[in-house]
Amino acid sequence: MTIPDPHALHELDLLRTVEKDCRLTNRMAARKLGVSLKLAHQLLARMVEKGWLHVRVVHARRWDYFLTPRGLLEKTRLTLEFLDFSMRFYREARRRSSQLCHELQGRGLRSVAFLGAGDLAEIAYLGVREWDLTLCEVYDDSVAPGPFLGLPVQRFERLAGTRADAVIVCCYDTQAPMRAGFLPPTLTRPAGLHWIFGPGAVAELAAPAEGAHA
Numbered sequence: 474m475t476i477p478d479p480h481a482l483h484e485l486d487l488l489r490t491v492e493k494d495c496r497l498t499n500r501m502a503a504r505k506l507g508v509s510l511k512l513a514h515q516l517l518a519r520m521v522e523k524g525w526l527h528v529r530v531v532h533a534r535r536w537d538y539f540l541t542p543r544g545l546l547e548k549t550r551l552t553l554e555f556l557d558f559s560m561r562f563y564r565e566a567r568r569r570s571s572q573l574c575h576e577l578q579g580r581g582l583r584s585v586a587f588l589g590a591g592d593l594a595e596i597a598y599l600g601v602r603e604w605d606l607t608l609c610e611v612y613d614d615s616v617a618p619g620p621f622l623g624l625p626v627q628r629f630e631r632l633a634g635t636r637a638d639a640v641i642v643c644c645y646d647t648q649a650p651m652r653a654g655f656l657p658p659t660l661t662r663p664a665g666l667h668w669i670f671g672p673g674a675v676a677e678l679a680a681p682a683e684g685a686h687a
Contacts, residue, residue: 486506566593585640588641598622629657641669
């Protein structure tokens with residue numbers, strides 16, 4: 474299994490959107506996907522060219538898109554592909570975070586902070602509990618204000634004052650989730666961070682496990 478094409482998730486979102494409502498403009502697509510107007514136009518044009526979507530021009534400012542039988546098959550394929558990748562990502566994240574927490578405990582460290590409060594942080598917390606560490610602080614600029622497992626989520630700018638023995642990076646690049654050494658672009662790289670995904674993580678995820686079916 475390989476990591477899905479970075480644009481594949483955008484295509485899946487568009488196929489799901491068109492299935493529910495045929496009225497879709499480039500601007501609406503760009504806003505939904507969080508991409509530029511140019512990229513949204515390119516994605517829709519490519520999907521029409523591939524035969525996944527049929528377009529009907531109502532007038533100059535309204536183009537209706539319809540899911541074709543080929544597009545329906547592609548939506549199913551992409552859904553299964555991302556489900557498969559998500560399960561592999563969870564298993565690998567669980568294994569690596571547990572290994573990291575074990576290493577930190579073995580070095581005599583007892584308290585950790587999380588950089589990121591999303592789904593990867595929830596997975597990493599299982600390793601924290603497993604190896605009897607204490608999660609004392611959580612930092613994230615990308616989530617709405619609120620607690621994470623009972624702890625207040627603090628801004629990245631306060632990371633320099635952390636009291637934790639170690640900081641575990643629990644945020645990741647959504648376009649390449651296993652990319653080693655990822656940090657949010659707004660954060661200057663401080664010293665003393667520990668990544669769940671280190672060098673070789675992408676290659677290991679893409680390669681089938683020994684004895685697994687191709």
